Amino acid sequence: MRVVSARDFQSKRENDYGTPEQNETVKSIVNSVRAEGDIALLRYTEQLDRVKLEASGLRVTEAEMQAAYERVEPSFVTAIRAAADRIRAYHDKQKRQSWMDFQADGSILGQIIRPLRRVGVYVPGGKAAYPSSVLMNVIPAQVAGVPEIVMVTPPASGGEMGINPYILVAAAEAGVTEMYRVGGAQAIAALAYGTETIQPVDKICGPGNIYVALAKREVYGAVNIDSLAGPSEIAVLAEEGADPSYIAADLLSQAEHDEMASAILVTPSLSLAEAVSAEVERQLELLPRRDIARTSMDSYGAAVVTDSLTDAIDIINRLAPEHLEIVTKEPMAIVGQIENAGAIFLGPYSSEPVGDYFAGPNHIIPTNGTARFASPVDVDDFIKKSSLIYYSKEALLRDGETIMELARREGLEGHARAIGIRLDQERNTGGTTK
Amino acid sequence: MRVVSARDFQSKRENDYGTPEQNETVKSIVNSVRAEGDIALLRYTEQLDRVKLEASGLRVTEAEMQAAYERVEPSFVTAIRAAADRIRAYHDKQKRQSWMDFQADGSILGQIIRPLRRVGVYVPGGKAAYPSSVLMNVIPAQVAGVPEIVMVTPPASGGEMGINPYILVAAAEAGVTEMYRVGGAQAIAALAYGTETIQPVDKICGPGNIYVALAKREVYGAVNIDSLAGPSEIAVLAEEGADPSYIAADLLSQAEHDEMASAILVTPSLSLAEAVSAEVERQLELLPRRDIARTSMDSYGAAVVTDSLTDAIDIINRLAPEHLEIVTKEPMAIVGQIENAGAIFLGPYSSEPVGDYFAGPNHIIPTNGTARFASPVDVDDFIKKSSLIYYSKEALLRDGETIMELARREGLEGHARAIGIRLDQERNTGGTTK
Known part of the structure; x- marks a missing residue:
């Protein structure tokens, strides 16, 4: 990991809006599903996922959901339940009430808060299928009171119709009410416009590949969508005295996500920067995903040395990182100076993966500097408000x-x-x- | 106004995403301002607004702001102050607190709520310059605690450099902290990327023509933007016994906005529908903007007669109107059944213009069916949240x-x-x- 001075440090990545060809492909898929419904869904599933289904096979049955429990370890069920409970408890605190204000002249003003009626959650297939992300998308909707939560996910290729059983168990525990084996831009189109089998939703959320992302942009307006998530990021703000091996491990936990991930230490201590850098090299060699982590550390990793803690805080505010760890003597004294950061982890035991899986706050957090104006996914993302005016x-x-x-x-x-x-x-x- | 049965009634309008040529023009303007800064701003202002400025003339001075007060009637100042006070009082109730949850194991979880640092508000020039919209965009940002609220508005053509004094007074009363005479896509680009004179913002809001709308879409990601507002809409849900002249006047108050506006009565009473329709014809002839109102009533107006009040409520929920008036014997008993409506007005005295100007709730409200998933502008649009995790x-x-x-x-x-x-x-x- 390179050690650089604050003066020489720059970080900027661009959003990916797809090639013109990808955009054309997505438009054509969306229009076909909108015009033809199930027939187009089944055709694209055969063509793109190499799975031949009939319309009656699109919906995942209750029996399949139950069977998935037999295919996962009991320890996983216990762990996912514990995580779901904690995530639910945190999001419960975000719930808001409708209010009315009774005025002296007999008028009433108010704000009515209601859940969305129907929400679609996209879950990627293959290696990017993360049960924890199912919890993080579904639980806030469920806590908001959304009565219909629809999950779509591509069937495994090879004619199996299968869906990862860990995903199915996470979906059941989180509170998904309907599930369909369909993925890609065609699934987004089905959620937005409806088909014979899939009723349209009010909002679509969840991560996906570039085709899924472009399809969400394409249908925005007919339905609401969540924000486009960029590659994962962590910034660690640390002082002399912090444990270099903890910081290195946390940096690498983000770097292993993908080659575009970014992991940055910002510290006024040159010796800490050098110690962390050395630890990163040591731990990196032992990681199963070391090739990915190496590429992302080389491209976007840095240990930035500043003149002072104040300068370090300035850099953090300019980065507006998705995840920020503060590992200083008195971290709570610094939080008030952090203007831009999606999720803030304090002290030596608040390792970032604690938040990814278990602590309770959402792990879907603004990336690429958008924490300047955006927020982690929460219950507010699944409600709508109406103003109320009764004038006397x-x-x-x-x-x-x-x-x-x-x-x-x-x-x-x-x-x-x-x-x-x-x-x-x-x-x-x-x-x-x- | 046509009277139709519920069975024959359909309403659907499409969003306007501009022609390919308009999109190209906007991209080119945005890229030029991003690359060249003030020079490009001044060039486009001369070319498009026909006003020749120097960079030092972009900013509206404090003296100009003060001079505007001499150019408007004292009764206007009194009225706009009263409106601003009421709007501020309503939005004050939306303010939220950061919270921390102290756990038994010594951990702390929390959610930090902070205002955005800098917000840009676009105000159109010419006839579409509405002082009330300045209040509705600026006051929620100010209540949220945004320290820098920047207004941009095109200078009047004819070499005058002038800005409508009513707009200037509304801006001063609402709490704008900086103002620039620049409009169009070039103003949006300046707010998003900054120039020598205009510092970049975190979010851009406010209405504008198609070029402004496309520019906001173009810069989204670098900054946040508000939703695209469509033509105004009103739906009135009424029963026998409602005053047809009040309902007709309220329908026409929306129809006069523009030729795309929509004004719909939904009622189980054929006689009320006929009476309102006749009143609309009578009042329409007397309106200064009768040509606009006539066109919008002919294109998008209707008195829809249903079999029952329940059916009428169903239609309202499908329409998800921007504004809904409920003029029934017991309107509060119906509110709970209204799932989708941006702003709800109850009873005979809650005429929709009461909400446009004065009652307190925001008048920037989701249009074109998006009240299904979107909400009126409020304080939440100008804050950001950070999760806090201190694990013991x-x-x-x-x-x-x-x-x-x-x-x-x-x-x-x-x-x-x-x-x-x-x-x-x-x-x-x-x-x-x-």
């Missing part, structure tokens, strides 16, 4: 002229007259209640 | 093995080792605090 006659008689003045300044006489017709009539009838 | 040693020793199990099931050995290295070391040192 007294309030309208009091405020009517002011409202008409504002409407007329904007040249909207029709707006003014909607008020005026009431003022005229209520005044003419002597203000009797009507 | 006790908690890590208790949960570590479970976390390692989950990591290994996903093939992420590096994640497991970040935990394992701590478990090994803490157990070897006999569990002393470290």
Whole structure:
């Protein structure tokens, strides 16, 4: 891992919006599914996933869900349940209530908070199938009160129709209410527009490959979508006295995700930077995924040495990292100065994987500097709000002229007259209640 | 206004994503501003707005802001202040607190809520310049605690450099902290990427023409943006006994907005539908904007007659209207059945313009059916959240093995080792605090 001075350090990656050919492919798939429904779904599943299904085979049955429990270790079921419980407990605290404000003039103003009715969760197939991500997408929706949570995931190739049993168990534990074996852009189109078998949803979330990401952009507007997640990132803000082996292990836990991942130490201590760098080299050699981790450390890893802790904090705020670990003598004293970071881990025992799997907060967190303006996935992502206005006659008689003045300044006489017709009539009838 | 049965009623409009030529123009403007900064801004302002400025003239001065107060009627200042106070009071109730949850094992989990640092608000020039929209975009940001709120608006053509004084006064009252006379796609690019004169922002909001809308889509990712607003909509759910003249006036107040606006009555009463339809014809002739209102009523207006109130509620939920008025005997009894509506107005005195200007809730509300999954603009649109995890040693020793199990099931050995290295070391040192 390179050790660099703050002056020489720069980090910037671009979002991937696909090639023109990929965009064309996705548009064509989405349009076909929208026009043809199930037939197109089955055709693309055969063509792209090499699995031949009938429409009746799209839905994963209750029996299959149950059978999956027999195919995983009991220790996994115990672990995923414990994780689900903790994630649910954290997200429960994010729940919000509708409110009403009763005014002295008899008016009522309010805000109604309701869950979305139906949400679709995409779960990738193959090696990128992570049971923990199923929990992190589904549980916030379930806590929000979404009654219908639909999961889609591509069937394994080779004609098996199979879905990873760990994914099925995680889905059942998290609270998925329907599941379909279909993936790719065709699954996104089905969730957005509906087919004979799959009813359309209000929002689609979950990670996927470039075709899935482009399809989500394509259907946005017909339904809501979550944000596009970029490669994983960790920044560690540490001082002299921190354990270099812990920091190195945490940096590598992000670097092993993929070759685009970024793992950065920021510290005023040159000796800590050098010690961590050496530890990274040592631990890297022992990792099963060392080739991936090596590439990402070489491309995006760095130990950045600053003149002061204040300068280190500035760099963190400019990076706006997805994950930030603060390993200083008094980490809580620094949190208030961190303006931009998706998830903040404090002290030597809050290793980032604690948050990936178990602590409770969501592990789907803004990447690529977007923590400046975006937030981790939470219950708010699965609700909608309506404003409520009950204006009393007294309030309208009091405020009517002011409202008409504002409407007329904007040249909207029709707006003014909607008020005026009431003022005229209520005044003419002597203000009797009507 | 046509009276139709529920069976024959359909409503669907498409979003406008611009022509390929418009998209190319916008991309080229955005790229030029990004590459050249102020020089490109000034060139486009001369070319498109026909106003020749120097870089030093981009910023609207404090003196100009003050001078605007002399150019508007005192009654307008009084009215806009009253409206701003009410809007601020409503949005104040949406403010949320950061929270921490102290666990028995010494761990702390939390959610930190912070305002965005810098927000850009686009305000259109010309006839579409609405002081009320300035309040509705700026006040939620100000209530959220955003310290820097930057307004951009195109200078009037004809070489005057002028900005509508009503807009300037509304901006000052709402709490804008900086203002620049620049509009169009070039203004959006400046807010997203910054120039020598204009520092970049974290989020851009506010309405604009198709070029502004496309530019916002183009820069999304570098900054956050608000949702694209479609044409205005109102649905009125009413029963026999409602005053047809009030309903007609409210329908027309939306129809006068633009030719794409939609105004729909849904009622189980044929006689009410006919009476409202006749009133619409009568009032329409008297409106200054009757040509616009006529076109929108002919294209998108309808009085839909249903078999029952329940059927009427179903239609409302399918429409998911931006504005919904409920004018029935007991409107509060119906609110609970309304699943999809951006803003809900109850009873005969809650005329929709009350909400446009004065009541307090935001008037920027999801259109075109997106109230199914989206919400009115509010304080939440100007904050970001960070998760906080402080795991105690006790908690890590208790949960570590479970976390390692989950990591290994996903093939992420590096994640497991970040935990394992701590478990090994803490157990070897006999569990002393470290």
